[in-house]
Amino acid sequence: MKLIYFAWVRDKIGHAEETLAPPANVATVGDLVAWLATVSPGHAAALADMSVVRCAVNQEYVGLSHPLATGDEVAFFPPVTGG
């Protein structure tokens, strides 16, 4: 699974992207967030408050209950501030 991070989520995790193989019981975005929090203190800090983190799977906004499939591109980032 390809994971991509932007803005302060990336700063806290320490890198912009990585490829990880979550365990089989990670079925949704919410499961993935819980598992990522065990990967490193940086991951845990970045994803500690999901009310200020948005998620996109295959470049579409999704919620925590969204199901994951092998090969998905999953991005975590703060609420957007363009314009």
Place this chain on the structure above:
Amino acid sequence: MAVRVQREDFDLAAELKALTAGDHRIGGLASFVGLVRDMADLGAGAAAPVTAMTLEHYPGMTEKMLVRIEDEACRRWHLSASLIIHRYGRLEAGDQIVLVACAAPHRGDALDACHFLIDWLKTEAPFWKLEETPDGDGHWVDARDSDTAATAKWR
């Protein structure tokens, strides 16, 4: 209908002229240009000087969301032409960040669609601003409730 995400600056006059060139059914052209402000709003009336900002985006998803936003504007209003240009990378105070332009037979469609596009873009298109202060510190701009409220009124 066009969307461009680019590092380089744009020539406002040339872009607007090109958007309406040759289409004499167009009676109105509305545009909005966003610029880098030299002050950051810290809330509660407080402000801090800003020398530059770096705009980050999600290549691929950003373009996809902008095309979707523009398609939605075309469904809601009768537009003859539209253009969104959004820059990324390091920009200095006074630099142009974004251009939204809508052309239509009548001004109401052009003005409303332009307003809709900039409001919607600010809360849906994946861009993030890192502001630099004169002492070289950088801080990520927080999303504003007022922007979310501005988008909500178009739902």
